[in-house]
Every structure is written in structure tokens, then in C-alpha cells.
Amino acid sequence: MNISNLLKLAVYALKRNRMRALLTMLGIIIGVASVIAMLAIGEGSKKSIQDQISSMGTNLVSVSPTSQHRGGVELGNAASVSLTIKDLDAIRDECPSISDLSPEVRANGQAVYSNKNWPTSLFGSNTDYLRIKLIEVSEGRGFTEQDVKGAAKVCLIGETVLENLFGKGTNPIGLSIRYKKVPFTIIGILKAKGTNTYGQDQDDLLLAPYTTVQKRVLASTFFNSIQSSAIDESSTKKAAAEMEQALRKSHKLKEGSENDFRIRTQEDLVTTSSSVSNVLTILLGAIAGISLLVGGIGIMNIMYVSVTERTREIGLRMAVGGRGKDILMQFLIESILLSIIGGVIGIFVGIGASQLIGILMKWPVVVLPASVILSFLVCTVIGVFFGWYPARKAAGLNPIDALHYE
Amino acid sequence: MSKTIIEVKDLTKEFHVGDVTVRALKGVNLSIAEGEFIAIMGASGSGKSTMLNILGCLEIPNSGTYILDGVDMSELNKDELAALRNQKLGFVFQSYNLLPRTSAIENVELPLFYNNKVNAKERRERAEKALIRVGLKDRMGHMPNQLSGGQQQRVAIARSLVNDPVVILADEATGNLDTRTSYEIMALFQELNSNGKTIVFVTHEMDIARFTSRNIVFRDGKILKTEDVKERFNAVEMLKNLPVADEVQAAKN
Numbered sequence: 001m002n003i004s005n006l007l008k009l010a011v012y013a014l015k016r017n018r019m020r021a022l023l024t025m026l027g028i029i030i031g032v033a034s035v036i037a038m039l040a041i042g043e044g045s046k047k048s049i050q051d052q053i054s055s056m057g058t059n060l061v062s063v064s065p066t067s068q069h070r071g072g073v074e075l076g077n078a079a080s081v082s083l084t085i086k087d088l089d090a091i092r093d094e095c096p097s098i099s100d101l102s103p104e105v106r107a108n109g110q111a112v113y114s115n116k117n118w119p120t121s122l123f124g125s126n127t128d129y130l131r132i133k134l135i136e137v138s139e140g141r142g143f144t145e146q147d148v149k150g151a152a153k154v155c156l157i158g159e160t161v162l163e164n165l166f167g168k169g170t171n172p173i174g175l176s177i178r179y180k181k182v183p184f185t186i187i188g189i190l191k192a193k194g195t196n197t198y199g200q201d202q203d204d205l206l207l208a209p210y211t212t213v214q215k216r217v218l219a220s221t222f223f224n225s226i227q228s229s230a231i232d233e234s235s236t237k238k239a240a241a242e243m244e245q246a247l248r249k250s251h252k253l254k255e256g257s258e259n260d261f262r263i264r265t266q267e268d269l270v271t272t273s274s275s276v277s278n279v280l281t282i283l284l285g286a287i288a289g290i291s292l293l294v295g296g297i298g299i300m301n302i303m304y305v306s307v308t309e310r311t312r313e314i315g316l317r318m319a320v321g322g323r324g325k326d327i328l329m330q331f332l333i334e335s336i337l338l339s340i341i342g343g344v345i346g347i348f349v350g351i352g353a354s355q356l357i358g359i360l361m362k363w364p365v366v367v368l369p370a371s372v373i374l375s376f377l378v379c380t381v382i383g384v385f386f387g388w389y390p391a392r393k394a395a396g397l398n399p400i401d402a403l404h405y406e
Numbered sequence: 407m408s409k410t411i412i413e414v415k416d417l418t419k420e421f422h423v424g425d426v427t428v429r430a431l432k433g434v435n436l437s438i439a440e441g442e443f444i445a446i447m448g449a450s451g452s453g454k455s456t457m458l459n460i461l462g463c464l465e466i467p468n469s470g471t472y473i474l475d476g477v478d479m480s481e482l483n484k485d486e487l488a489a490l491r492n493q494k495l496g497f498v499f500q501s502y503n504l505l506p507r508t509s510a511i512e513n514v515e516l517p518l519f520y521n522n523k524v525n526a527k528e529r530r531e532r533a534e535k536a537l538i539r540v541g542l543k544d545r546m547g548h549m550p551n552q553l554s555g556g557q558q559q560r561v562a563i564a565r566s567l568v569n570d571p572v573v574i575l576a577d578e579a580t581g582n583l584d585t586r587t588s589y590e591i592m593a594l595f596q597e598l599n600s601n602g603k604t605i606v607f608v609t610h611e612m613d614i615a616r617f618t619s620r621n622i623v624f625r626d627g628k629i630l631k632t633e634d635v636k637e638r639f640n641a642v643e644m645l646k647n648l649p650v651a652d653e654v655q656a657a658k659n
Contacts, residue, residue, distance in 0.1 A: 002522055005519050005522075008519075009519060012508065012512065016505075016506065016507040016508060017507075036643050058495020085556045159425065235614075312503055313505055315501075315503075316497075316499075316503045316505075316516075317516070317520075318464075318499065319462065319464060319491060319497050320491065320492060320516055320517035320520060320565070320569075321489060321491050321493070321517055321520035321521065321569075322488060322520050323484070323485045323488040323489075323520075324484065324485070324488075326488075327518060398461050400464050400465060403464075403499065403503065
């Protein structure tokens with residue numbers, strides 16, 4: 001029998017049991033739709049993480065100290081005290097691919113204004129920092145070289161700190177707050193950036209010259225990290241290599257010994273966070289995949305019932321000349337049709353559901369063509385896989401027994 | 407003498423039911439010529455159903471030969487037997503075996519689906535012709551549940567005719583029908599037969615057998631006797647003489 005006849009017979013058979021065909025398809029529809037929606041959510045979150053990281057500056061290169069040994073004792077990253085002004089100068093002198101360069105020091109404590117106080121981080125940097133981190137000043141001014149050199153007690157205030165100490169929409173420029181008993185004059189307000197991908201509030205900070213933070217707050221000469229930007233996006237790798245070279249030299253590391261610092265480019269960050277959301281995507285996809293599998297089992301179940309119920313029909317088809325393989329193909333095509341039609345509907349439902357989730361929950365969703373193609377293929381495979389056993393059973397029936405089956 | 411359609415020699419068939427061996431046919435010889443209208447008779451267990459299944463190429467005998475229209479079926483595999491059934495045989499069953507929720511014309515088309523040489527247009531034309539031939543011109547789009555028992559059996563007969571078979575095998579084709587409808591069906595068979603169709607009709611009803619031209623009586627797996635029907639019934643005449651149907655009578659009252 002040729003394929004168009006087989007298709008026609010399968011369509012007739014499905015039409016005879018519309019309601020049942022629809023209900024069977026429902027399993028596949030839900031399965032495929034959830035796979036597509038889940039992958040879209042996973043992919044969306046991945047993309048939004050990548051976008052956020054890019055918004056921090058795509059050519060960012062940062063150096064942080066790693067754990068150091070002192071006579072066999074691991075001191076841990078927090079205790080690392082390897083980055084100093086000497087390193088900063090070395091990088092400035094020896095790394096032509098670096099355009100902006102700033103140290104970062106960080107103190108934690110309470111910011112106090114009159115009877116209000118708020119726990120926040122005080123970051124110390126030089127004048128390049130705002131450019132490197134793509135932070136803008138919305139009111140007032142940033143600090144100057146003079147401020148850095150003179151360890152001036154000035155700071156820029158983040159939106160969150162502003163709200164909590166002064167109230168929303170007020171202008172605190174010129175006012176003085178205290179941080180660890182040191183008075184800082186507010187000279188500018190940082191433009192709000194919102195929360196980052198990890199849920200961290202990026203506006204909950206104070207920014208001051210690093211010299212001030214080192215000398216007046218921390219009484220230390222070390223940096224928590226060095227932040228820099230490469231001259232352009234494509235030279236981040238080169239910049240990182242130059243930096244490594246410069247730092248190894250300035251740290252006097254011997255050939256073969258490990259680095260006591262770690263250089264990370266924005267690209268590394270993207271890769272790391274992508275792998276996190278990849279795990280999320282796989283997890284969501286797997287759960288949805290299970291529902292697709294259940295849908296497939298539903299098809300097998302219905303086809304199995306259908307074969308039993310249509311035993312006499314099978315007998316008749318054999319009597320009028322249907323060969324075993326014709327019967328096999330007919331039932332197989334029925335189950336493939338069920339799963340493919342269900343799959344196509346599921347794809348549309350899935351895309352619709354993704355958009356709806358995107359609109360209602362304000363989640364970023366990205367429907368990948370690959371996930372659509374994948375679920376379509378999976379449907380076909382499900383149709384064949386779960387249709388095979390019932391179809392075999394039908395094809396193996398003895399025509400005489402089948403004809404007289406009650 | 408006309409052409410021999412069915413030639414059966416020393417046919418045996420055994421079934422194994424658990425440890426018991428049932429010898430359904432114990433050496434049957436039979437010859438049916440083109441244009442004959444045969445009734446195969448016998449009590450249940452006589453082997454007549456097994457005989458029909460073998461004649462219908464649905465069952466393979468243990469020994470002996472069966473030549474259908476010049477083809478020795480013992481040399482064929484399952485698929486070839488299916489093709490043989492498709493091209494040379496027509497089946498009519500006691501319980502009609504129509505596909506439910508499928509129109510009369512689609513039911514009649516069914517055998518042609520399994521014949522690659524017939525395209526969709528020819529399939530529809532031949533099915534229409536077959537339905538017209540059994541007198542169901544106005545019922546082509548009806549579903550089986552919208553048809554009476556007699557009409558359903560007519561659809562089944564149309565289905566058996568649609569591939570233009572060399573022989574029609576009918577298994578108790580009037581078994582589910584009342585007397586009047588049975589006679590109507592027999593009239594149809596007689597008409598087909600008078601136009602040259604060879605028909606093998608299995609029945610256990612004596613009066614139905616008298617519509618045929620030759621009776622073959624089975625007992626205990628063997629042919630007990632073969633006899634030509636002398637005073638053959640004419641179904642059209644018989645219908646005229648039947649008392650008016652109950653429902654018609656009721657309508658008059």
C-alpha cells in the first residue's frame with residue numbers, strides 16, 4: 001500500500017474517534033508546550049544574565065588576589081594582601097591594552113546621618129572607576145585627582161543609601177554623613193542601576209577615593225581588587241595576558257610557581273553565569289520532558305486499547321487483502337499523526353504560553369528555534385516508539401480470530 | 407464444460423487445543439466451476455467453517471492442494487495470500503463487519519485501498535458502481551448505524567464485489583436477518599450468480615440452501631454428500647408469496 005493511502009486510512013480512523021484523538025493529543029500538547037515554555041524561560045534568564053553582565057562593561061578585566069600560603073598555611077582569599085599600589089603602577093606601565101585602571105577597596109559598616117543609619121559598603125577607587133564600571137553620576141560631581149591625592153573626605157552616594165538616610169527624591173549634596181566615625185561630605189549621587197542578576201542591589205553603596213578609604217577607614221595599604229577596562233572588547237584576552245605578565249614580575253613569582261592572583265575578564269563571567277543558567281534550563285527542560293514522556297505513554301495506552309477495540313476491523317482489513325505490514329504501518333502512522341499533530345499544536349501553545357509568561361510575570365523569555373525543532377523531532381520519535389508495540393500487536397493478529405473477536 | 411475456479415484435493419486440517427488434536431478436515435476433495443452457486447452445509451463442528459477459511463486463504467491446510475483460479479495457494483507466503491484475497495476473493499460475513507462511523511461508500515472502497523493499481527478516482531467510481539448494483543444508490547453517504555440490517559449486508563456485498571472477485575465467499579450471510587430480508591439478500595445473490603458470479607455460501611439453514619444450485623454437506627470433517635438442487639427456489643418469486651410484513655400490516659391497521 002502506498003503512503004498516501006496509508007495516510008488517508010489513518011486520518012479516517014482518527015476522525016472516527018475525534019474526542020479520543022484530541023484527549024490523547026492533549027498529553028503531547030501539554031508535554032511539548034511545557035518543554036518549549038520551560039526552555040524559553042531558561043534561555044530568557046540566561047540571556048538576561050548575559051545582558052546584565054554586558055551592562056557592567058563588556059571590556060572589563062579585573063584582578064583579585066587568591067589564597068596565599070605562609071609556611072604551608074592557607075590564608076584564604078579574604079586574607080589575601082597581594083595587590084598594592086606597586087601592582088597598579090606596574091600594570092599602568094606595562095599593559096598597553098588597558099585604557100582605564102582603578103584599584104577597588106571595600107569597607108563594610110553603618111552609614112549614619114543624624115538619627116538614621118543604614119548598613120552599606122563603602123567602595124574606594126580612583127577617578128577611572130566610574131568609566132570602568134559604567135556608573136553615571138546623576139547629580140553633583142565625581143571626585144577629582146586632587147580628592148584622591150589628598151584623601152579627601154568626600155563620597156558619592158547610591159540611590160538605596162540615599163533613600164534610607166534622607167528619603168526619596170531629596171538632595172543631600174553638601175551634607176555630611178558618618179561612616180565608621182569618619183565624616184564624608186556628599187558631592188554626588190550615583191544614577192540608579194537596579195538589582196543585578198544575582199539579586200544584589202547595585203545602588204546600595206558609597207563611593208569614595210581609595211586613598212581615603214585605605215587611610216581613614218581601613219588603615220591598610222592593600223586593594224581588594226584591581227578593576228580595569230581594555231581598550232576595546234576584542235583585546236580583553238590580550239589585556240589579561242599582559243596583566244598576568246606584569247603582575248608575575250611585580251610579585252617576583254618564579255617560573256613554574258602558581259599565580260597568587262586571579263584575572264577575570266567579562267567573557268569569563270558570562271561563561272560562568274551561563275553555565276549556572278544552563279543547569280537551570282536543563283533542569284526545567286527535564287521536568288517538562290517527563291510530562292512529554294507521560295504524554296507518549298498516553299498514546300501507547302490509547303493505541304493499545306484501540307487495537308483491542310478494533311480487532312474485528314483488523315481482521316476485516318486482513319481478509320480484504322491487508323498484509324501484516326499494512327496493518328502495522330496504519331497503526332504506526334496513526335500514532336505518529338497523533339503525536340505530530342499534538343506536537344505542532346503544542347509548539348504554538350508553548351510559544352503562546354512563553355509570551356504570556358513573559359508579559360504577565362515580566363520574565364525574560366526567549367523561544368529558541370532549536371527547541372521547537374527538537375520537540376518536533378522528539379514527538380515523531382515518541383509516535384514511532386510508543387506506537388510500535390501496539391502496531392506490532394495488531395499486525396500479528398490471526399485474521400480468523402480477529403474477524404470473530406467479540 | 408465451464409472453467410474450474412476451485413480445485414481442492416485431499417485437504418486435511420488439524421488444530422491443537424491444549425493436548426487435544428482436533429481433526430477439522432480429514433481429506434476433502436472438491437471442485438467448483440465458474441458460475442456455480444454452492445451452499446456448504448453441515449452442523450457446527452462439521453468442518454464447514456474451516457473449509458471456508460481455507461477457501462478464503464485465511465487458513466493454511468496441513469496437507470493437500472488447493473488451486474484457486476489456477477494459483478496453487480500452498481506455494482504462497484502470507485503476503486502473497488493477502489494479495490490473492492485482495493484480487494480474487496470477496497467476503498460476506500454474518501455480522502456484516504462494516505467499519506463503524508464510516509460511510510457506506512468508504513466501507514465499500516476499503517478493499518481497493520490495498521490495491522496499489524487503483525487510484526482514488528477509480529476507487530470511488532468502482533465503489534459507487536458496486537453500491538448501485540446492490541440497490542443502495544441513495545444510501546452511499548449513510549453511516550452503518552443509519553442503515554437497516556439488510557442494507558448493511560448489501561453494503562457488505564457491495565464491498566465483496568468491488569474488486570471484481572472470481573468467487574464470493576459468504577459465511578452465514580443471512581444468519582442475522584429476518585425471513586423477508588434473508589430472501590431479499592438471496593435474491594441479490596441469485597441475480598449476481600445469474601450474471602456469472604461464482605458464489606460459495608455457508609449456511610446451516612435448509613431453506614436458504616435451496617436458493618443455490620448445488621449443496622455440499624459436511625459431517626465430521628468429510629463431505630457427506632454433494633447434490634444438485636432440483637427444485638431450486640427463486641427468491642424474487644418467493645418474496646411475492648411471503649405474507650405482508652408485520653410492520654406493513656400494523657401500518658394498515
